[in-house]
Amino acid sequence: MTVTIFVPRDAAALALGAEKVANAIIAEIAARGLDAKVVRNGSRGMFWLEPLIEVSTEHGRIAYGPVKAGDVKGLFDSGFLEGGQHALHLGPTEDIPFLRQQTRLTFSRCGVTDPLSLDDYRHYQGLKGLENAIAMTRAEIVAQVTDSGLRGRGGAGFPTGIKWKTVMDAAASQKYIVCNADEGDSATFADRMIMEGDPFVLIEGMIIAGIATGATKGYVYTRSEYPHAIATMRQAVEIARAAGILGPSVMGSVHAFDMEVRSGAGAYVCGEETSLLNSLEGKRGIVRAKPPLPALQGFLGRPTVVNNVISLASVPVIMDRGAAFYRDFGMGRSRGTIPIQIAGNVKCGGLYETAFGLSLGEIVDHIGGGTATGRPIKAVQVGGPLGAYFPRALFDTPFDYEAFAARDGLIGHAGITVFDDSADMLKQARFAMEFCAVESCGKCTPCRIGSTRGVETADKIAQGIEPEKNKALLADLCNTMKFGSLCALGGFTPYPVMSAMNHFPEDFSPAPMVEAAE
């Protein structure tokens, strides 16, 4: 029987040398005349172990990692095709604690299957949600998504079912499903992993959204910084079209749905939904005032669902297993699972899908295992460049939309960046302002000008120029940006700035040397 060896094709695995490993394995199979083949899967999301190679044995899939091309010969010598012992042997993949303790609903297939194999997709419960949706009325589908408690995983946390209902009820000759895959936040890579590791689940989610709302055309708007995701998504769309899953009759039903993958061009603000729509239309990515809501006047002025990748990719499992199954995970008003992305200076970084409710401390200390450098954790930034910095004192905060908001933070797209004690929080606050200044679309004054003034003020504090006055000025500026900006870019930049200033006041103290010189 042919032995299957899995070597990930995920961009992070490639960045750590997976291509060389795959080539070395293929060469070794040929040289030894073995009956084995290499399948390129997505990533399991344990990046400290990538490239993580798996061998399919009679005892299940056995993992080895992190594997370098130079290790390959030794692996074959150790009999790894039968799951043999080796220094890199990790045992059955599913038994690795980081993976075993997760609740993988949205990411159930990611890293397990060949991302472009429809047979694999079907074998692992793919298309079941869509089959159920086809047999239901629009209102029933929307009700199921609403009842599941699914909220927008892009960061805003708006109930997905309610957005769908608005579009369903809107009368128009053409409606759209737009997938926001403009994952620009540092520390986030869940969208990228789905697009590279299980693209059909996103396609299935978009088709279900289309059937539910009466939209027949979909767009995935992703980033030019994600060439691997773009290539995989485009191939998956073609495969789905050839198989009759996309097209004038979705899986032989009366419903039509087709989609395209579009690439942005390096503008962070295009992750904001109205800016994204302008960009998709071919304009400057300037933020639009709301109302009108995109649900009523979105792409080309027509009713449009704009949902994040993870929101849409969570729909198939909800339609397959039912609203109650999904809703039973989580806490409070945060229902279901959330793919937490643990990144930065962390020992065990990766993607950890779990029910809402774990504390921040459990996530970074126990799951992430502390810092990669071995130094104490100083701060963690949750929610990307617009998220707050949390000190250890707040590590008891449960991972939940409302709990984070109550502590002047946000979970955003659920990315966590860990910093060790060498981090300078004034420098991080300055960076937040600088990033906002570079990426501001320029439409509203608080964001456009406030961010530039913020950089200057942070510099004055660093130079010890009237520090108390300038700290007060920075806080005042943040207040103006928070309440006066049109969108989350200017509106949320104060989160990292104010949290850095409030939780780490020692880093905002004037440099004594400069004081003496004055």
Add this chain to the structure above:
Amino acid sequence: MNMRISAGEFTERSLQIIRDLKHLEGPMLPILHAIQAEFGYVPEEVKPVIASELNLSRAEVHGVVTFYHEFRDHPAGRHVLKLCRAEACQSMGSDRIADHARQLLGIDFHQTTLDGAVTLEPVYCLGLCACAPAAMLDGEVFGRVDELCLSEIVAGLNR
């Protein structure tokens, strides 16, 4: 790549691209990506052609091109090295890697080496945040980049 292209040729080649794509809904970005793939940048000469084909003003086309960081107004070097400068990479010492890159190449960000071999650019997130610091060379990605790794990438360039 470096051969001189006449204005007429710019028009002819870009017209072909525009006519292939103008049927799309919101064709501007796909057209600009294709133009940049063809010429290595978005030449000034092409803007009026796009404007005329899409029934827009030249100012509107210029406005779109200049809004996005990705579109260039002049050709890049033969290789483009992008270093991630966002938070997750900062936490793993990307500032130090950036200094090393500047020193190795003798240029700053947004500049190209005198021999036209390498353009150095910042990028804000490659989605490789759990194996930071990250870099991308002409579409090939690198994780856990340290000084040695960067030196090898640069030494391996076909200059």
